[in-house]
Structures are given as structure tokens and as C-alpha cells.
Amino acid sequence: MQERQWAADACKGDEIAFHELINSQKRKLYGIAYSYLRNEADALEVLQETVCRAWMKCGKLKDPDTFIPWLYRILMNCCVDELRRRRRVDVISQEPQQGTIEMVDVNKLDIERVLNRMKPKYRHALMLKYYQDMTVPEIARILEKPEGTIKTWIHQGLKQLRGQIEQGGGWDHE
């Protein structure tokens, strides 16, 4: 209830309420950012950018109940932006790497590689289900899609994960 009141006040431009609301979510927001970016500095940077964008735009929200889902969407979009930027930089500055991954869990590297290549909508759905442990209706609310669509995305995401890991990766999308 407290969060709803903060959200209602934040929508009216109340900075203190906005700050309280973000404080109540900051750890979870950071965790989600970390799940995409796998790096503390980048996750903090994206958290900062998310808070900035949310504070700039929260006055446009009409329904306080949508505040948290909306905040998550901003965060996930910021993460995707950062990954796209990284991919671009990687292409420009790729250097051959040798002998640097012996100590890293290969399974996790595989999953990370597949998630990084997956369509963002599938990745968002998988992250919300298997990291945030959300139900399909909860995910549907955050991603603003019907529950059936979310089930399809989760199914497709898992299918791609299985297929690409078995094949050793490498497909194109969009």
C-alpha cells in the first residue's frame, strides 16, 4: 500500500515519494541490470540512467498501479540499449583473445552467449520467470502482452536456448 501511495505522489511530481519508491526497488533493479550486463559498473550505470528517465517521464503516468511495471520496462530497455552499444563497440575493437576463459564456467558462458543473441522479448520473459520468479500473469503485466503471448515467448526462448547450446550457437535474428 505504501508503494502505491509513493507511486501516486511520484506521478504528481513528488520527488521525495519518487525517491522512496526507487529506494524500495533499487536492489531488485540493480539485480536485473546485472543479469543482463554481468558487470557491477555497467549495472550501476544503467540503474542511474533508468532512474533519470523515470523521473523525467513519471508525470505522464496516469495510473500509479502501473508504475513498477513501467519502471522495469525502462530498465530492461536501458539494458538492451547498453548491450547493443557493447556489441557495436565489440565489432569495432575486437581483438583475438587467447587463453582467457579456462577458469570460467563454460555452461554459463554458453547461456550468456545465447541470451545475448536472443530477441530481447524472449530474454525479458525468461529473466522475469527464472530470475525474478514471476508468474505468467505478472510477466504479462510488465511486458504489456497477453498471457498466451508470454507463454509462447518463454517456450520459444527455452527452445532457442536448447537448440543453440546443442548446436554450439550461431543464428541470426531480425
Add this chain to the structure above:
Amino acid sequence: MNRREEQRLIDYFQSSHIAEQSIEDTLLDKAVVQGIQMGSRKRRSFMFRYRAGIMAGTLALCIGLFILMWPRIHVGPSPAADKVNFTAPDYVKSQISHNSAWLEAANHGLYQPINQTREQGGYRVTVDGVLADKRTMIFFYTAENMDGSSTPAVNNTKFLGTDGKSVSASVESDSFSQLSNKKVVQNRYILNFYGNDTTPDKFTFTGNWGPGQASDAKRQKFEIPVKLDRSKFINLEKHIPVHQDMMIHGLKATLDDATLYPLSTELGFSYDKKNSRKIQQFIKPRLTLKLQDQAVESAFRGSSLTENEPNRMYFNSLYYTDFSSLQFRSDGVEESLGDHLSIVVDTSKRELVHAPDDRVRLGNVITDSGSTEIQFHIKRGSNSLSSLDLDYSFTDGKGHTHKVATTRSESRILDPYSSHSSNDDFDVYHYFIDTKSYPQPLTIPITNYPGNEIRQPITIPIQ
């Protein structure tokens, strides 16, 4: 059959759980505070669309309002301002009571109950009332979804004049919305009138109501005529001639006059037309007034620009404030680099061909199948300076005009935006165009650009 992949994902996200639990609070707090500070800086500047054709059709009037939030603490509330002496729905009284200037005005009879209700297609919309003076109108309405459980949402709201065109005003709609329950929304709009335009006595409020995600075809169009009694406010203004010059580093400005209205205060400036150098904004402008033995500042709300100079500046209302002296103050000015600035970029060669100065550099050019993002790096300067903004249209090498990209469904423009990294000494401006082959180079007009900062305290006595 997905169980193995599901378990792999759960294992994969374990490290995120650990990171989430182990990150230091101080680092999170720093990111949150910096994010809010950045957002506060950026939300100060947003453009309002302003109907063309005013000022005899000859003067290009650009309203570039830098809106600050209406402050909660307002100068000069009299003891009587704590009491509500007008009749209105509770949510209206509550909203008006949050702002002492609004409350003073309402208590002086400027709140006009309208109580016009229309019902159709399971929706009921009521215009509850209007708090208005000659320059400002705060419009309150209630919308109800009588059949369903979803919250009524509106799009395409307009305030139409008797000529059927939108009234010439900037409309703020984003500052307040209240849900008394899921089916009822109470909301307000703030209309500000500039130049020769004043609050009209007749207009029609229109909008399409429906569930949040509904298409226009599934929405109900409402048209509610509203009549105001202008005699209540049309003569409520106090005009103070000033005619004081100021000179700063060869730039001359004259404060011509101040006009006090019940809901706002306006200052009029003029400039030396012979001088090609221009002031594009004042740094930290404010009104300082003396209330008995106390000096108080009235917050700056925005300015309207004529030929890129701030010819009118707007502050919170002082109409009902009993002050003994009033001054305009500023910490200096920002000098414009010139009119008609642009950035020229060759996206195929990934080269910046031209920019107003060396503060702008080309960052990444990221191409997707739908849109191409061009990133410009702009060196960060003082917080007081204007920020970079680019036009939503650009021309290609053959002079053809193109619009910025939209989303795939073309339902939404991909708005350009700025982002900021604390590790860098520059901001990144993200600009999106459709991915296709353009004759190069592309010329993008600049609508806002940081000028030269000239810091020198300015004080002009008004009264």
C-alpha cells in the same frame, strides 16, 4: 522437456542473486541520487507546441518553456490562504490547496464551477470546474467507466476555440492524475496563454475515452462545451512599467515591464536589434521581493522566445502578495552561437562533416533492420547551459526532407534523447533515422545548443 534448460537458467541467474544481495547500499544510493539529479536537470526543458499564425503571422514565435514544478512553498500566502472558501469537489479543493497562489485566487472567486456532464458508450465525463485568470486556466475533470472494471483512459484531448481550431495555448497534462477507484479518474490540465492570447470565454473540451490499450475505433469521442465568465478575471492585472537597461559583456537587454496576474507573473524584455550577438537565456533568473523584513524569491517558470531571445519570462504569482520591493535577478547570461545552427553528418562514412563547434563529436552509428541510431557526443559544460536538441526532420544530400524513425508499427516516433555516463566528460545524444540508403551527407537542424556562458550578477529594480 524444457526442464534441463529451466534448471540451467535458474543456475545461471544465481550469480545475479548474489550480486543483488552483495552490492553496497552506498553504491546503489549514489546511482539513484545521480539519476534523480540528471532527471531533474533534463525535465526542466521540454517544448510545447504552439499554434502558428499569431503575432500578425510575421513573427516566428517559439515558446520554449523551461517549466519548473510549481513549488509547494509559495511566497506570500496570507493567513487566510489556509482556509478553503469556495465550493468544489474534494479532489479539486485538495489540488488547489497544494498551491497557495491557486488557493488565494480560488478564495478570491476565480474558481468557476462548470458541472457539465456527458454520458455515452458506458463512459461518463464531467467537467468539474476551472480556476482561471487572463493568462492561465487550470481545468478539472472526472472520467468514469460505468460498465467495466478498467480504468478510463483518454487520448487526443483538445481544447477547441469557437473557430473549431485548438486554442493558442501550451497545455500541460502531466502533473496530476488521481484514481478514486479503478473506474474513476480525476485529472487536470493547465493551459498557459501567451502574447495576445487570453483565456477564452467559450471553448469545447474533446477527447476519446476508452480502456488504456484500446484503438481509436473502440473509444468514445466526447465533446463538452464550456462557458466561462471572463468578467471575473479579465481586468485582474497589475502593470508595472520598468524600462531599465542592463549591459553585460557588450550584450544589452532592457526590462520593459512587469505584469502581475492572480496565477502568474510576466516580465517583458527587449534587446538591441542592431547587435548580431544574442542572449539565449538568463542564468538562474528569479524575482526577489521583500516581505516585511524578509527577502523571498519567486521561482522562474519559463520564458517565451522571439527570434531566439527570451522576450517574456514567467514566474509564480505575486498578485496577492504584499511586498515592499521587487527585483529581477540573474547570475549572468548565455550568449547564443547564432541562428540556424545544424549538424552535418555522413552516416555511410561515419564522419561528422560539420558542427557548431568542437564540443560535438560523432559517436557510434548503430544500424538495425528498422532504424539507425546516430550517437553524438557533446562535451558536458555547466548545468546552467542549454542542452543539445535536434529537429525531428533532417535533409539528405539532395535536399530531400525526412522525418526521424518510428517504431515498426509506426505507432510511435523514436524520440531523440540524451544519456549521461559518469565515467565520461560528455553526454550522448541519441538520434534515430530509418535504416535505408540516403544521399549523403545528412543535415540535421539544431533546435537548442549550449551557448557561451557569461557569469556576472544582474540586479534590476522593478518596484
